[in-house]
Amino acid sequence: MVGILITFDGPDGGGKTTQLGLLAEHLRRSGRTVRCTREPGGTALGDKIRDLLLDPANAEMAARTEALLYMAARAQHVAEVIAPALARGEVVLSDRYADSTLVYQGAARRLAREDLVAINRFATGGVVPDLTILLDGDAATLGGRLAGRGDADRIEGEAAAFHAEVRRGFRELAAAEPERVRAVAADRGVDEVHRAVVAVVEEFLRRRAYG
Numbered sequence: 001m002v003g004i005l006i007t008f009d010g011p012d013g014g015g016k017t018t019q020l021g022l023l024a025e026h027l028r029r030s031g032r033t034v035r036c037t038r039e040p041g042g043t044a045l046g047d048k049i050r051d052l053l054l055d056p057a058n059a060e061m062a063a064r065t066e067a068l069l070y071m072a073a074r075a076q077h078v079a080e081v082i083a084p085a086l087a088r089g090e091v092v093l094s095d096r097y098a099d100s101t102l103v104y105q106g107a108a109r110r111l112a113r114e115d116l117v118a119i120n121r122f123a124t125g126g127v128v129p130d131l132t133i134l135l136d137g138d139a140a141t142l143g144g145r146l147a148g149r150g151d152a153d154r155i156e157g158e159a160a161a162f163h164a165e166v167r168r169g170f171r172e173l174a175a176a177e178p179e180r181v182r183a184v185a186a187d188r189g190v191d192e193v194h195r196a197v198v199a200v201v202e203e204f205l206r207r208r209a210y211g
């Protein structure tokens with residue numbers, strides 16, 4: 001049996017976590033077995049690495065250290081959660097995955113893309129998402145959502161220029177891989193975004209069933 005890996009990605013404040021939960025409910029109602037997970041994290045080890053990565057006290061962290069920690073969390077995530085669930089034929093929904101590293105550590109931190117692609121391949125063993133939902137929208141709307149959340153973590157607390165690079169990086173990614181990466185406008189009400197996400201996922205599932 002081969003499952004399906006769907007990832008949600010995009011700039012901070014795009015509502016990925018909410019939309020992932022709503023999609024999971026939708027897919028479960030239609031009888032699918034769904035495993036929800038997130039990065040960095042998704043495992044006990046990964047959650048410890050997440051704490052290191054997001055703690056604003058770790059201001060001295062070098063960009064390469066940061067990239068490798070995200071990758072280390074990902075390697076554990078694939079080994080412990082994603083690959084076994086896919087082998088059981090489940091639908092895995094991940095809140096962020098390898099694309100986040102290409103964009104945050106590549107486009108925004110300016111580490112070499114080819115290095116990150118190679119380390120991603122090593123970390124994931126070649127597990128690539130079947131579909132990636134990119135939630136993006138008006139910068140002020142997304143930024144406003146973040147401001148409403150209270151204390152910023154180490155990445156959220158980066159300057160506006162960093163977040164602008166992140167948004168540009170995600171747009172480039174969607175343009176480079178239009179089949180896999182599907183952009184959904186996130187600067188709308190939760191229900192409206194959910195309907196758009198469901199439309200993209202149902203179309204993907206139909207294509208996959210008949211393709």
Ligand code: TMP
Nearest residue numbers: 012039040070096097100101104155156
């Ligand atoms: P979250 O806020 O969506 O849970 O993600 C945590 C932060 O980590 C978010 O600001 C994006 C960032 N991040 C990276 O910089 N590189 C990565 O590879 C991943 C997965 C997340």
